[in-house]
Amino acid sequence: MTDTMPARQTSTTHKVMPHPLNAWYVAAWDHEVTRTPMSRRIADRPLALYRTEDGRAVALADACWHRLAPLSMGKVVGRDGIQCPYHGIVYDSLGRCVSMPAQETINPSATVPSFPVVERYRYVWVWLGDPALADPDLVPDMHQMDDPAWAGDGLTIHAKCNFQLVLDNLMDLTHEEFVHTSSIGQEELSESEFIVSHDERTVTVERWMLGIDAPPFWLKNIRDKFPDFSGKVDRWQIIHFEAPSTICIDVGVAKAGTGAPEGDRSQGVNGYVMNTITPETDRTSHYFWAFMRNYRLESQLITTQLRQGVTRVFGEDEVMLQAQQEAIDANPDYEFYNLNIDAGGMWARRIIERMLAAEGRSARMAPAAPASSMTPVRRTGA
Amino acid sequence: MVASNIEVWQHATVVETSEIATGIRRIVLEPNRPVKADPGTHLDLMVTIDGRPERRSYSIVDASPDGRRVALSVFRTPASRGGSIAMHALQVGDVLEVTQPLQNFPLRHGAPRYLLLAGGVGITAIVAMARALARVKAEFTLVYAGRSRAAMAYLAELEAELGDRIRIHVDDEGTTMSVAGLVEQIAEDTEVYMCGPIRLMDAVRRAWNDRGLPPQQLRYETFGASGWFDPQEFTVRIPRLGVETVVPKGRSMLEALEEAGVDMMFDCRRGECGLCEVRVLDLAGDVDHRDVFYSDRQKEARAKMCCCVSRAVSATDAPAVVSIEVS
Ligand code: FES
Ligand code: FES
Ligand SMILES: [Fe+2]
Numbered sequence: 056m057t058d059t060m061p062a063r064q065t066s067t068t069h070k071v072m073p074h075p076l077n078a079w080y081v082a083a084w085d086h087e088v089t090r091t092p093m094s095r096r097i098a099d100r101p102l103a104l105y106r107t108e109d110g111r112a113v114a115l116a117d118a119c120w121h122r123l124a125p126l127s128m129g130k131v132v133g134r135d136g137i138q139c140p141y142h143g144i145v146y147d148s149l150g151r152c153v154s155m156p157a158q159e160t161i162n163p164s165a166t167v168p169s170f171p172v173v174e175r176y177r178y179v180w181v182w183l184g185d186p187a188l189a190d191p192d193l194v195p196d197m198h199q200m201d202d203p204a205w206a207g208d209g210l211t212i213h214a215k216c217n218f219q220l221v222l223d224n225l226m227d228l229t230h231e232e233f234v235h236t237s238s239i240g241q242e243e244l245s246e247s248e249f250i251v252s253h254d255e256r257t258v259t260v261e262r263w264m265l266g267i268d269a270p271p272f273w274l275k276n277i278r279d280k281f282p283d284f285s286g287k288v289d290r291w292q293i294i295h296f297e298a299p300s301t302i303c304i305d306v307g308v309a310k311a312g313t314g315a316p317e318g319d320r321s322q323g324v325n326g327y328v329m330n331t332i333t334p335e336t337d338r339t340s341h342y343f344w345a346f347m348r349n350y351r352l353e354s355q356l357i358t359t360q361l362r363q364g365v366t367r368v369f370g371e372d373e374v375m376l377q378a379q380q381e382a383i384d385a386n387p388d389y390e391f392y393n394l395n396i397d398a399g400g401m402w403a404r405r406i407i408e409r410m411l412a413a414e415g416r417s418a419r420m421a422p423a424a425p426a427s428s429m430t431p432v433r434r435t436g437a
Numbered sequence: 438m439v440a441s442n443i444e445v446w447q448h449a450t451v452v453e454t455s456e457i458a459t460g461i462r463r464i465v466l467e468p469n470r471p472v473k474a475d476p477g478t479h480l481d482l483m484v485t486i487d488g489r490p491e492r493r494s495y496s497i498v499d500a501s502p503d504g505r506r507v508a509l510s511v512f513r514t515p516a517s518r519g520g521s522i523a524m525h526a527l528q529v530g531d532v533l534e535v536t537q538p539l540q541n542f543p544l545r546h547g548a549p550r551y552l553l554l555a556g557g558v559g560i561t562a563i564v565a566m567a568r569a570l571a572r573v574k575a576e577f578t579l580v581y582a583g584r585s586r587a588a589m590a591y592l593a594e595l596e597a598e599l600g601d602r603i604r605i606h607v608d609d610e611g612t613t614m615s616v617a618g619l620v621e622q623i624a625e626d627t628e629v630y631m632c633g634p635i636r637l638m639d640a641v642r643r644a645w646n647d648r649g650l651p652p653q654q655l656r657y658e659t660f661g662a663s664g665w666f667d668p669q670e671f672t673v674r675i676p677r678l679g680v681e682t683v684v685p686k687g688r689s690m691l692e693a694l695e696e697a698g699v700d701m702m703f704d705c706r707r708g709e710c711g712l713c714e715v716r717v718l719d720l721a722g723d724v725d726h727r728d729v730f731y732s733d734r735q736k737e738a739r740a741k742m743c744c745c746v747s748r749a750v751s752a753t754d755a756p757a758v759v760s761i762e763v764s
Contacts, residue, residue: 147653149545149653151653152653153651153652153653158711158730159731159732159734159735160729160730160731160732161652161653162709162710162729162730163541163542163656163657163658163659163709163729164541164705164709166543169545171546171547186545186546186547187546187569187572187573189546189547415473415503
């Protein structure tokens, strides 16, 4: 694997980024995982997801030890078990066989991989890498998702592109001017200054546009709080990336000149665009998003309107991302080049590359295979 | 955690070999396609026995983090089938054909507490687990039983590293382990990982089941290398095929039948899967069941055996004779 592929130290613009395995990824919304097993491919590994009788979420490899039938087609049994739909082997929530129907004993090797799970911020997170490193404290901060000071909801986009393309998209919002012309785009976006900072696991891109007209989306939002509002606004976008693939964007507008840049947002409306991107394959992603707000918490109408509004906006991104991935695949001999506006995305890429390097994998390598699998070269006639 | 059994074969050079306990040699290999070796993994390798290439499995005792150096430890059994003799004869610079690490005995992280149980050379499968658990500061105890201190590999290192997390039982010091006592004290949420002679593992399994502890919390690995009796030479017959052959001490019944030209079915060759099952038609002597496939009830019935590991034995001077039918 590694011996043929010298690591390239310098490039940070891989067109198809492998995904780190030593990381928590969202596998599902909390409400999706039930006593009826479901199947979802996460980081190139098909998983069977279900809940135990006491409500704990479980992630097992979606392939029975015996003949690899998908356990997600089976049913839950007992307190924490799942039964293979084919010949009835039962596994517990750790993936250990507890019943082999056709014999009186249990083959000690009969296990399916079970992956660490943490339920937090309305999501079920799984860890596909080295389980000894699966520290729940490494779950990215998305506390607005279930903090009583915030309200909102979201959905999942099945994005037909490498996860890094979604990160690039969210780390540079100048695309709003061109992709989201009718909702949040405005020319001040690409004209205004932005400031990038980073540490080992996070990147922040901050942009302020002062004394501008509110674009349609934001005019509606500020009028939800201040029905008579008219005039100019100060608009902000503060993008927080946390490795490997969570981006929470602090967005909002306030009446111009009321002190928002200095910290007084009382004359404005504030939202958080919560995004966490889970690689499905090297060319598809589960893009979990929500729009949370800290005003008019009581209004389900506003929750629904915002979810629908953002769905439309993200639908525009989805079209672009898929087209971009198709163009990448159709032009294998062309490289990426970078603009100054890519600085935030480039820091995210560099952090991801360091995670890959720490796993002994170069970002140039073929897409990740889960930690435990090995190159399938079968010896003939052993 | 994953039990991976995709075989990737490679070459490995012997870079160190030394006697570390009575009858036990530590052999350090440098494979040419190294991969990380998790606790519980083993290597399969090809050794030449009587001019024939044969396959053997050995636990990985320890390995460098990148897997570039991998240590095995091999006990030269008095009743060796030849593998351990060949392994003991290895010299620095010898090159072997070996697999990348294979996993049948994965250590799960996150259990509330662990008991690691090693009997004799079974410690080789357990050392890496003890170190991994110590590293993540898990709640665990290692119980290590042996005939004599001199025969217990890695004893000094483990005592130094693990302090009061290790408990030693030594037969010739009169501190033989009581399986009943051990299992009785186990807290219900304990996960046990054990490797050792089949008598020890059977005794633990029985006590475990008698106490009604969850069977899936008792993890063990067997290479089918030990039995209730020392191996004896015996005769096996297949009347339907007109086959009669002698199974020498150092060969398995499966191997002897294969050599006699019988088309045998098998998979694991270590007494787990039951695919090598033969039906016993007639028996002069007794069966030494060395598998973990049959239940006690089935073993007592002596109607079937896993011929990859189990043997016929005789209590008299006349060698045992078993007549069988094969699939
Ligand atoms: S494939 Fe699951 S029991 Fe056979
Ligand atoms: S071959 Fe598996 S038990 Fe004999
Ligand atoms: Fe967008």
